[in-house]
Amino acid sequence: MKFEELPLANPLQRAVRAVGYETPTPIQERSIPSLLKGKDLLGIAQTGTGKTAAFALPILQRLLDSGKFRSPKTCRALILLPTRELAIQVEDCFKAYAQFTAISTTCIFGGVGDGPQKRNLIRGVDVLVATPGRLLDLIGQKAVSLKKLEFFVLDEADRMLDMGFIHDIRKVVAMLPQNRQNLFFSATMPDEILKLASTILRPNPVQAEVAPQSTPIERIRQELYRIDKRRKGALLKELLAEHPEMKKVLVFCRTKHGADKIVRVLEKAGIKCAAIHGNKSQNRRQEALGNFKCEQIRVLVATDIAARGIDVDDVSHVFNYDLPNEHETFVHRIGRTARAGKEGVAISFCSPDEESDLRGIEKLTRVKIPEGDQSIYEKLPPPQKETAESLMRNSRGRMSREEAQARAAETRNNRGKHKGKNGKQNSGNTPAEGTAQNANAQSAHAESAKVRTGESPHINTPNPSQTSNGERRHRRNRPGSRARRRMRESQQN
Numbered sequence: 001m002k003f004e005e006l007p008l009a010n011p012l013q014r015a016v017r018a019v020g021y022e023t024p025t026p027i028q029e030r031s032i033p034s035l036l037k038g039k040d041l042l043g044i045a046q047t048g049t050g051k052t053a054a055f056a057l058p059i060l061q062r063l064l065d066s067g068k069f070r071s072p073k074t075c076r077a078l079i080l081l082p083t084r085e086l087a088i089q090v091e092d093c094f095k096a097y098a099q100f101t102a103i104s105t106t107c108i109f110g111g112v113g114d115g116p117q118k119r120n121l122i123r124g125v126d127v128l129v130a131t132p133g134r135l136l137d138l139i140g141q142k143a144v145s146l147k148k149l150e151f152f153v154l155d156e157a158d159r160m161l162d163m164g165f166i167h168d169i170r171k172v173v174a175m176l177p178q179n180r181q182n183l184f185f186s187a188t189m190p191d192e193i194l195k196l197a198s199t200i201l202r203p204n205p206v207q208a209e210v211a212p213q214s215t216p217i218e219r220i221r222q223e224l225y226r227i228d229k230r231r232k233g234a235l236l237k238e239l240l241a242e243h244p245e246m247k248k249v250l251v252f253c254r255t256k257h258g259a260d261k262i263v264r265v266l267e268k269a270g271i272k273c274a275a276i277h278g279n280k281s282q283n284r285r286q287e288a289l290g291n292f293k294c295e296q297i298r299v300l301v302a303t304d305i306a307a308r309g310i311d312v313d314d315v316s317h318v319f320n321y322d323l324p325n326e327h328e329t330f331v332h333r334i335g336r337t338a339r340a341g342k343e344g345v346a347i348s349f350c351s352p353d354e355e356s357d358l359r360g361i362e363k364l365t366r367v368k369i370p371e372g373d374q375s376i377y378e379k380l381p382p383p384q385k386e387t388a389e390s391l392m393r394n395s396r397g398r399m400s401r402e403e404a405q406a407r408a409a410e411t412r413n414n415r416g417k418h419k420g421k422n423g424k425q426n427s428g429n430t431p432a433e434g435t436a437q438n439a440n441a442q443s444a445h446a447e448s449a450k451v452r453t454g455e456s457p458h459i460n461t462p463n464p465s466q467t468s469n470g471e472r473r474h475r476r477n478r479p480g481s482r483a484r485r486r487m488r489e490s491q492q493n
Helices: 010-019 026-036 053-066 084-097 116-123 132-140 157-162 164-173 191-200 230-243 256-268 282-293 327-334 351-365 373-380 388-394 402-420 431-453 482-493
Strands: 041-044 073-082 107-110 125-130 151-154 181-186 206-209 220-226 251-252 272-277 299-302 318-319 344-350
Touching: 010 053, 010 084, 026 041, 026 053, 026 206, 041 053, 053 084, 053 151, 053 181, 053 344, 073 132, 084 107, 084 125, 084 282, 084 482, 107 116, 107 132, 116 125, 116 132, 125 132, 132 164, 132 299, 157 164, 157 181, 157 191, 157 327, 164 191, 181 191, 230 256, 230 344, 230 373, 256 272, 256 299, 272 282, 282 299, 327 344, 327 351, 344 351, 388 402
Parallel strands: 041 181, 041 206, 073 125, 073 151, 107 125, 151 181, 220 344, 251 299, 251 318, 272 299, 318 344
Antiparallel strands: none
């Protein structure tokens, strides 16, 4: 099937040719005909499979066919998305598909001032792309109403639940009119998503599933490197240095602090990079994303807020610097590469405390991730000694302090036994010398403990800063100070 065979109006066909589409993807081929008939749809598809065009083109076609006009402070179609980046991406797609029509599109999201957004809504819009929080805020300010809504799209539903938007979604659904067409898209379909879909969709919706749930795209070649957490940065630098073909690299980590730390490590190595996460302003995030698209920077480091919100062509490699806690997120991360029929590479780092996450990911995706090139480990610095604090920090709350201390003590004992066998632990000291050394060490330890608790280790040593009555002297009056010496010299003269 070709796009020319679909019953789309000439302006939409012209826009499709302008963006370079020729053959519909499986999700588009299964969704567009049913949506043009006004049926509800439950779509299950991975990221990068063309979901946006699958629901945007039918909505635009039905808006053209209805012949209705938008009213002030209303919208005719609502597309609800979890992140700002994804909302901007979907808005750009709608504008590209509707570029030869009079259909208006606007986007609202948090993190920026709401003044321009409210001005765009005064005359009303045909298509409103929104995130849940800002939408509810503007509805509360009576800047927009959903009473005349005709089409409702909930995209990335599983991500919505992961980010805690379930209550906001229910509030929005309660405001929608009964007579509407519903489109529900998700990459995974756990029980919670099915329950949510049953409250939104009409009975017997059309189902379009184009791939097994949570199965990575087959065009992605995966590699796995098992390494301790402290050497992940060195491994990333070494891989980037050895492989110049990694021209457009996306690195995912778990925390905002971790993203900034990776950027500092790479910048010291002379690698152009930037980070996007929740603490960055919207302008900074858009600037970093724009520089990454035009290849002014080689590496973009992101937290999971960008796992589904980045639509960048020709991403050659995706790095899972930290394995995600939510196993489904792994699928969305690696889906940033191998888009539009191209191939890609996904490289994952796994520290010892992430082995359980790795097993869960392999079970969910039904793919055994092969090991990468083992010779790379020879070029890395040796592993550092683990302490009880580092074990607790790296375990992400899975290890108690007692367990961490016991494991650290066991490591020290094993290291001591190893040294003793090699003749390095005892340096030939006699028992008497060893006893004397232990006594000296104990006395030094006792004195340091007194210093820490505020006691003076030398009881008979007077404090020059105090008088005989125990009062503290001013610095100028302390014996030996330069001011005191000058005073004595002036008196003698």
